[in-house]
Amino acid sequence: MFTGIIQAVGQVRRLEPRGGDVRLTIGSGKLGLAGASLGDSIAVNGVCLTAVTLAADAFAADVSRETLSLTTLGGLTTGSPVNLEPALTLSTPLGGHLVSGHVDGVGQVLERREDGRSWRLRIAAPPELARYIAHKGSICVDGVSLTVNAVDGACFELNIVPHTLDETIIAGYRTGTRVNLEVDLIARYLERLLLGERAANPSGGASGGGLTREFLAEHGFGR
Structure with missing residues (x-):
């Protein structure tokens, strides 16, 4: 971890x-x-x-x-x-969020612009990861724990502060740069928990049907 x-x-x-x-x-x-x-x-x-x-x-x-x-x-x-x-130890301050080091997909930088002394990045994630990316949630980009500032479909925006630009490879990002993405592992486990007994069915696996709008509505998650 x-x-x-x-x-x-x-x-x-x-x-x-x-x-x-x-x-x-x-x-x-x-x-x-x-x-x-x-x-x-x-x-x-x-x-x-x-x-x-x-x-x-x-x-x-x-x-x-x-x-x-x-x-x-x-x-x-x-x-x-x-x-x-x-890897973290039991005495390591958890300054970011829990990260497993297991990449969920590769995204691509769509836009980079200056915002004061910070940078704003817009990144496109693979469509199948969009449901795990939430406004003000956490995401790991090339191993860096970051907060999602905005979400639009499978695209999301980040604010990169000067310290992060100085201490990581993000300062080298350009439009088109490919980046490793790991979504919040709590979101992944929550999806499996919501599936309940359906999680044991092949169609309910991580690469199968998973959660659907109909399933969520059936269980009260929607209007």
Whole structure:
């Protein structure tokens, strides 16, 4: 588990293809690795990866074929900057929100504009994630815990304060930039709970029918 509070911006040093998978070697920047151990989880642009080698200022992690296809990690190149966060501990302040490091989909930056010293971003999410994105709710973008300022269908807006621009890769976003998205995990579990016994049916699975307007109306969630 993570909090969505980025601890450092690292840099991809090496990409080694290994039978369809890739081993990433990442310079850790200011992220201290002195207390890290092999097998520790480190979020890279919001993707939970397992450290398989450790050095004083770098670590390596294997990225599966599925992760490469379902996240933006497949588009990284040598020199790419990446957001880094170590797994939280019981003593870690929960400054963001609970983040699993399991990406739900890839979004795209539609617009970037200045707003005082902050930036406003408009991002398009995959349509199937729209029901999990709420005004003033939380969303994780490339591992960064952010508050949703506005929602319009599958598009949402964010306000990025100067500190976040300084401490993450968001300052490098441009129109068209692809970003990893993880929705609030409480919303995902709430959907499953609302399904009740239907959750055991194949059509009620996460990739199946799920909640419908008719189902919600039947159970009093609507007019």
